[in-house]
Structure formats: structure tokens, C-alpha cells
Amino acid sequence: MKSKFPIDRAIKILEREIKKYKVPIVGHFSTSPFKVLISTLLSLRTKDATTEQACTRLFAEADTPQKILSLPTSRIEKLIYPVGFYKVKAETLHHVCNELIEKHNGEVPSDLDTLLKMRGVGRKTANLVVTVGFNLPGICVDVHVHRISNRWGCIRTADPEKTEFQLRKILPQKYWIRYNDLLVTYGQNVCLPVSPHCSKCPLSAFCPKLGVGRSR
Ligand code: SF4
Structure with missing residues (x-):
């Protein structure tokens, strides 16, 4: 330096x-890029302890893009409450899961630029998925x-x-x-x-x- x-x-x-x-909570999911992506989206403007409880409830019921998409957003809201902006985040999870299925064969992309094109995914989230989820440089x-x-x-x-x-x-x-x-x-x-x-x-x-x- x-x-x-x-x-x-x-x-x-x-x-x-x-x-x-x-x-930090996101590190708990290092074996699953999908869980890293979802937990990071939930963690934005939310305390770690709250995110951890929300992730536990959500993943117990739905731990794949298909399963999350099959839940109504009202159910997702209930599962992730009280994370910050839980209503917006429930919508975002639906959009993200839909995009994963429609464009990426249900898999999370490992490429930063592709991740950044997804709704609700900023640089912090995309870099965490690349590094924690895929163990790639970022x-x-x-x-x-x-x-x-x-x-x-x-x-x-x-x-x-x-x-x-x-x-x-x-x-x-x-x-x-x-x-x-x-x-x-x-x-x-x-x-x-x-x-x-x-x-x-x-x-x-x-x-x-x-x-x-x-x-x-
Ligand atoms: S607490 Fe932070 S600012 Fe203070 S000495 Fe340590 S690294 Fe530096």
C-alpha cells in the first residue's frame, strides 16, 4: 500500500x-450463494440479530428461488418482519427470485456485473455474494x-x-x-x-x- x-x-x-x-450474519451462509444473496438483501439497514431471526424463519419455510416465489409477498413480509423496509424487501425477494429462475436457470450468478443488473442488488450485496458466496476476489x-x-x-x-x-x-x-x-x-x-x-x-x-x- x-x-x-x-x-x-x-x-x-x-x-x-x-x-x-x-x-456478521451473512458469513453464516458461506456455503450457499443463494442464502448469502437473500440474507444480504434482508440485512440492509437492519441489525444483525434481527436479520438472523428473519433468515431462520424464512429459510425454514423457503430456501430456494422456487420456494420463495411460491409464497405470497404477504407471507414473506410476516416471516421477515421486523427487518427494515420489510414490505419493499418482500417485493424485492420476489423480483430477485423470479429473475434467477427466468434468466439464470435458478442459480445465483458469480459475476459482479451480472449481479449488479438485478433489482435491489447494489455493490455491497454483489461483492458479498462474490466473496462470501463464491470465495472469489471482490x-x-x-x-x-x-x-x-x-x-x-x-x-x-x-x-x-x-x-x-x-x-x-x-x-x-x-x-x-x-x-x-x-x-x-x-x-x-x-x-x-x-x-x-x-x-x-x-x-x-x-x-x-x-x-x-x-x-x-
Ligand atoms: S479503535 Fe479504531 S481508530 Fe481506535 S486505534 Fe483501533 S483501529 Fe484505530
Whole structure:
């Protein structure tokens, strides 16, 4: 990387540290690209615990595009409630499952550009499907990855999309798939959006803490 931040050292420490915490919900479905896709769509603007319960209820009743499509959206709404925007998401799940069946033989595509053409699928969702679902190179950037990468000074960007493109240029590819899991888990537990726990963070000695105001 061009910045002076020792990314190899930081990643090595985070690999050890995140063992203390719960993995983000989407990581639970790494053996099924379909479940990664659906759980990511449900997780947008929703707490992990709520997404986890919604996924458990939904997948117990319908765990394939065909089965989800056979449910009325009113039933899907009931199963996924109270995830954020559950009515819109129930409609989105129908559209996505229909598209998978009509255009992709019922399979989830592994290609980023094809995924991005699907309704309701943005860069974060598409990258998670590629990385977690297919174990292929991609960088999924959400608010935690965006915030922490900027605090480390690896990049200086104003939004997650720019962060993804910058990271694609400077982050060694060997870290692409793991980067999201590591930074999301750390961002939810230690490097919080407001008042991060810098005093107990093993990166503190070399982290420039850019943009951090109050910390604990
Ligand atoms: S030292 Fe503070 S800002 Fe830097 S990674 Fe740790 S918690 Fe985040």
C-alpha cells in the first residue's frame, strides 16, 4: 500500500482479535450463494440479530428461488418482519427470485456485473455474494470498512463506493475476501462509529486515528 499504515500487521492482529466476537450474519451462509444473496438483501439497514431471526424463519419455510416465489409477498413480509423496509424487501425477494429462475436457470450468478443488473442488488450485496458466496476476489465495502480504512489513513474517500475503487488499487488481493468480515466485526465491537475503544485496541500504537474525535 502507498500509505504508511502497516496493513499486514493490522490484518494479522484483527484475525486474532475478531475471534472474541460474533461473525456478521451473512458469513453464516458461506456455503450457499443463494442464502448469502437473500440474507444480504434482508440485512440492509437492519441489525444483525434481527436479520438472523428473519433468515431462520424464512429459510425454514423457503430456501430456494422456487420456494420463495411460491409464497405470497404477504407471507414473506410476516416471516421477515421486523427487518427494515420489510414490505419493499418482500417485493424485492420476489423480483430477485423470479429473475434467477427466468434468466439464470435458478442459480445465483458469480459475476459482479451480472449481479449488479438485478433489482435491489447494489455493490455491497454483489461483492458479498462474490466473496462470501463464491470465495472469489471482490471487496465488499459497507460503513464499517469505509470508516475504518479512512481512520487508518489507507485511503481518503468520501463514500463507500469510492472506498471500494481505491481499495481495489491499493489493498493486496490476498486480503480482499477477508477484509469485510474483519473490519465489520471490528467496527461493530471496537472501532465503533462514535467513541471507538482506542484505549483497548491493539492497533492503537500505530493507528493514526484520522477523523476520530472522542474515543474511549
Ligand atoms: S486505534 Fe481506535 S481508530 Fe484505530 S483501529 Fe483501533 S479503535 Fe479504531
